[in-house]
Amino acid sequence: MKFSNFIYKFFFEGNFFPILTIVTVIGIFWYLIALPMNAEKVERKFKDLNTTEKIIKSWNLEKPKLPTPHQIVKEIVNTVFYKKITSKRSLVYHGWITLEATLAGFFLGTALGILLALGIVHNKAMDLSVMPWVIASQTVPILAIAPMIIVVMNSVGITGLLPKAIISMYLSFFPVVVGMVKGLRSPDQMQIDQMKTWSASSNQLLWKLRFPSSVPYLFASLKVGIAASLVGAIVGELPSGAIAGLGARMLAGTYYGQTIMIWSALFTAAFLAASLVITINIVQNFTLKKMAIIT
Amino acid sequence: MISVKDVDLIFETNDGPVQALRNVSLEVEKGDFVSFIGPSGCGKTTLLRAIAALEIPTKGNLTVNGKSPDSARIDREYGYVFQAAGLYPWRTVEGNIKLPLEIMGYSKTEIKERIQKVIELVELKGFEKKFPWQLSGGMQQRASIARALAFDANILLMDEPFGALDEIVRDRLNSELLDLWRQTKKTICFVTHSIPEAVFLSTKIVVMSPRPGRITDTIQSTLPLKRDLNIRDSQDFIKIAQRVREGLKSGHQDEVL
Structure with a gap:
């Protein structure tokens, strides 16, 4: 009872949803803006792509002008959890x-x-x-x-x-x-x-x-x-x-x-x-x- | 006990000097209960603060227990109760009463005894561990009085201590204060702007007038020392109250002229 109460409060009375909303808006904006910013590089490196492929490429470049959130999260997870903490790569x-x-x-x-x-x-x-x-x-x-x-x-x-x-x-x-x-x-x-x-x-x-x-x-x-x-x-x-x-x-x-x-x-x-x-x-x-x- | 002779007190302000007290003379005997009454700006609080060495007279002579006010302050000859209770929010009632005792370096066992004693005196038993915000305004003021009674000062200076309280609570605290005064045999100087309060409490009433602050009348009360709230309907009480009112009025006329 107490725990479910806590969960209820956390989701519905705290600032969980307001924060989630802002993060979502920023995320959408981010992915959108990554398209024009990385477009030039995609054009240079790859030929004859259709629009969908272009979009996917520009979100997953190796050295993009603007990396996308999932690339950053992947890099952080990689360098935080999959490297020894004494390593210079951690x-x-x-x-x-x-x-x-x-x-x-x-x-x-x-x-x-x-x-x-x-x-x-x-x-x-x-x-x-x-x-x-x-x-x-x-x-x-x-x-x-x-x-x-x-x-x-x-x-x-x-x-x-x-x-x-x-x-x-x-x-x-x-x-x-x-x-x-x-x-x-x-x-x-x-x-x-x-x-x-x-x-x-x-x-x-x-x-x-x-x-x-x-x-x-x-x-x-x-x-x-x-x-x-x-x-x-x-x-x-x-x-x-x-x-x-x-x-x-x-x-x-x-x-x-x-x-x-x-x-x-x-x-x-x-x-x-x-x-x-x-x-x-x-x-x-x-x-x-x-x-x-x-x- | 307290002797005030020809005291002038002038504040230097940005708008020029303001005469807060002019030619004030007053004798307070041991065991007296003296009220200073008058409209705001009449210097009653300033006079009390001068006795407490919180203000310095520009001219004249002022002694407390035969010493200069500042030596009396340093020797902790008086307890001062301010208009606001001024309790520390991070200390309990007990902790607040303990504060002056800590400062004055009383021993731990003595502090304990004294807290016990004054808490009973002001009827705050059971509230020792409460924080100020958990108390009503009247109770906060009682704790503040307990704090001023906790150490060995035989003079108690009170600056409109019940001014912010409603009349019902004020009546109750007034009779409690009288009991306290009789029990502890302290000398009390009490600032107020309420005529019934002044007449009910005092053995001597000092009527003051503003611009410049001065004493217009000093009334020796004819009421018996032991009194309860019913005394307010007696002939004597009404007569003294009338005289206070007249004193206040005459001061006002001077000002107009």
Whole structure:
């Protein structure tokens, strides 16, 4: 009874059908647009085909301009399930390399963001000076900075995970700073006055009022931050001549015209990002429920 | 207990200075229940906040327990109840009452005892583990009062604590507050804009007027210390209420002139 209830809710009360509808529409659009995009190649490679054969060929080319969803899914299944995960051809292997850097950068960025926010809230000089620099840092294109970070760090002998994590951090600290400053300042004047009437120290004010008040803001920032971290890690793999990671996979794909490879790496990255955000969402719901902030 | 002498308080605002208090003088004796009553803008809350050292007088002399208000605040000589209950949503009733005790560094066993005691005092037994959103407005305000009573302050400052509650709940909380005051022998300063509330509760009523905020009348209540809600129909009660009303009116006329 309970299970069937769950199934019913999943299909008819959740967002299952709305999402399915959108995916179907995108899918149809995709197959349609693949026809003109791959037509030229089909014309060049094959002669004397009727229309049906042309359509089928343009959806199944080896190196199409636009690979079709079933080709990408086939490639992903192939490289995820039918390759050893230690193999350089396995997407799990490449995904893990990127995920490692993403998580390292995410933790660094979150820590840096919280520290900066604490500084901004507690120190008048930092309040007046830091924010413009934080905002300026995000207006510089990451593609311009990433190679410099990689090159500079390589020159002092730091390679591999850390330079990529630094780029991730560079992108992910920003939402955390903005969210945490807002969160730490969210207690109203009355709550702060109340603390004052108990002659609370600024440490007590922070730990007992400001920090718990900021938790919902922190989670909102973390969701943006982790997605930005993943982007940072992938961008960090592009200019470094890295041979492993989703970014390296995309780059290799462009070198060899392997569009299917690019798209499968792209899809894997999207899947990773979604899983990370969902994970944070679950932790958030658990924490806020535990804190009785949501019911 | 609390001594206010010739206090002026001027706020600097963007539209120029605003005189919130002018020439305010007042003595509150130990065990008094003093109400500040007046229309909004008369400085009653500002006066209470000045006593609590949340505002600093521009001129004049203000002492609490013989100290400057700020030393009294640092020594935790008073408990302050705000207009909104201001309970932390992530703490239970118990956790909220515990908050000032944690801050003041009471021992675990002492915290437990004190919570027990004040929860009984404000009649919230059985609701210790409830979160604020599970309580009615009246119960939230009771928890907030319990929180201010939990530590050893012999002064209780209350800023329209029942202002947001309906009249039925307010009557009930008023008589409970009187009982509490008699039991705990605290000195209470109470801000309100309700004449019956002020007359019913107080041993001394301070009538205030706006622009600039000042005291127009100070009335020593002739009502007996032990009173219940029926006293509101007595001759004495009506007489005092009349005098309060006149005090409010005269302040208003000054303003027109």
